[in-house]
Amino acid sequence: MNIADLRRHPEQINQVNILSFEGDIYIAELEYKDHRDVLQDVNGGPKRFHSIAELKEVVGATGIKRFNLVFNSPYDEI
Known part of the structure; x- marks a missing residue:
């Protein structure tokens, strides 16, 4: 799904997971029912x-209000 599709069908999304990579790269993972x-x-x-602000501004403009920040930490492996 791209931004245009998301604007047409935001009701299909339960929440958006914000995936954090290397401190300054964020990707939006769209969570559907299934x-x-x-x-x-x-x-x-x-x-x-x-x-995060840029992502929330673009995706939030579609009416989606539920976001969840997800990041991996190497400290969990120690």
Whole structure:
């Protein structure tokens, strides 16, 4: 799903998981009732955001209000 699709059908999304990578790359994982999908850019790849605020501004403009921040920490492995 891309931004245009998301604007047309925001009711299909239960929540958006904000996936954090390397401190300044964020990807929106869209959580549906029965599966998950990554928000895509115009080329079909993952849409990258450079801040949580940018992601919430773009995705939040569709009416979606439920976000969850997800990040992996190497400290969990120690």
